[in-house]
Amino acid sequence: MSTLLLCVDKLEVVYQRAITAVQGITLSAREGQIVGVLGTNGAGKSTLLRAISGFHGIDDARVTEGSIVFKGRRIENSEPHAIAQTGIVLVPERDKVFPNLTVAENLAVPVAPKLAGSERRRRETQVMQFFPKLGALRNRTAGLLSGGERQMLAIATALVCRVELLLVDELSLGLAPVVVDDLMARLMQIKRELGITIVLVEQSAAVALAVADYSYVLENGRIVLDGDKARLASHADIQEFYLGNANGGQRRSYRDVKQYRRSRRWYG
Numbered sequence: 001m002s003t004l005l006l007c008v009d010k011l012e013v014v015y016q017r018a019i020t021a022v023q024g025i026t027l028s029a030r031e032g033q034i035v036g037v038l039g040t041n042g043a044g045k046s047t048l049l050r051a052i053s054g055f056h057g058i059d060d061a062r063v064t065e066g067s068i069v070f071k072g073r074r075i076e077n078s079e080p081h082a083i084a085q086t087g088i089v090l091v092p093e094r095d096k097v098f099p100n101l102t103v104a105e106n107l108a109v110p111v112a113p114k115l116a117g118s119e120r121r122r123r124e125t126q127v128m129q130f131f132p133k134l135g136a137l138r139n140r141t142a143g144l145l146s147g148g149e150r151q152m153l154a155i156a157t158a159l160v161c162r163v164e165l166l167l168v169d170e171l172s173l174g175l176a177p178v179v180v181d182d183l184m185a186r187l188m189q190i191k192r193e194l195g196i197t198i199v200l201v202e203q204s205a206a207v208a209l210a211v212a213d214y215s216y217v218l219e220n221g222r223i224v225l226d227g228d229k230a231r232l233a234s235h236a237d238i239q240e241f242y243l244g245n246a247n248g249g250q251r252r253s254y255r256d257v258k259q260y261r262r263s264r265r266w267y268g
Ligand SMILES: Nc1ncnc2c1ncn2[C@@H]1O[C@H](COP(=O)(O)OP(=O)(O)O)[C@@H](O)[C@H]1O
Pocket: 015, 016, 019, 020, 021, 039, 040, 041, 042, 043, 044, 045, 046, 047, 048, 059
């Protein structure tokens, strides 16, 4: 097995000294893996990624318990720029690109940690092969791109630096299935050809399970289930509440899922 790159142990994150958003989260990512984190709205997925990348401090949140270890070093509650220097890059849920800059200008915005000049040019060429569409749109203002193109640009920008761990928050939200499939294929290519480790946060279990080597299910800030694709895809709860395979193939509504969560909390 490849070496452990990221180890999150019993993590607790509290906003404004009052709101506990995640509690007792333990997860890990091995080098070259795609790790999925799935859960419904408000489960704590973004909080987890922000804590790993250090951006939680912006919202007055702190890691109050547990640890985050990256390449053998504790990084929890470090400054975002210091964490970026270690090789962790976040593609956030919102504000992924600079809307007033063109595609080419977005790609030229230096993202930490920097690659040396020649390496950066080589990486940019490689990245443009992953996303040929971006080449054709070089001079388009990013604010005018479609949702899918914007996601491509956000990933491309994150790759033209010395990234070792890529954190991707909700890539599929609001996109057509065919666009999502294409983005997921690119993530697999990035993992395979660049050897970059990816933590992929998704509301869509189908999307995450299709590409992740190992996944964790988050509910109310806690991990309730984890396993590889085969284990999770065949798990009854996942089948019923996340993949919507019960109920004659109809996807369960969010209300149903919430009722399920409530019943689990009270009786489970
Ligand atoms: N800026 C914030 N201030 C206070 N509480 C927040 C903030 N952001 C998120 N939370 C809390 O953390 C919980 C998890 O939110 P989040 O991590 O955004 O979930 P997800 O990304 O899974 O939808 C929410 O229920 C909310 O109560």
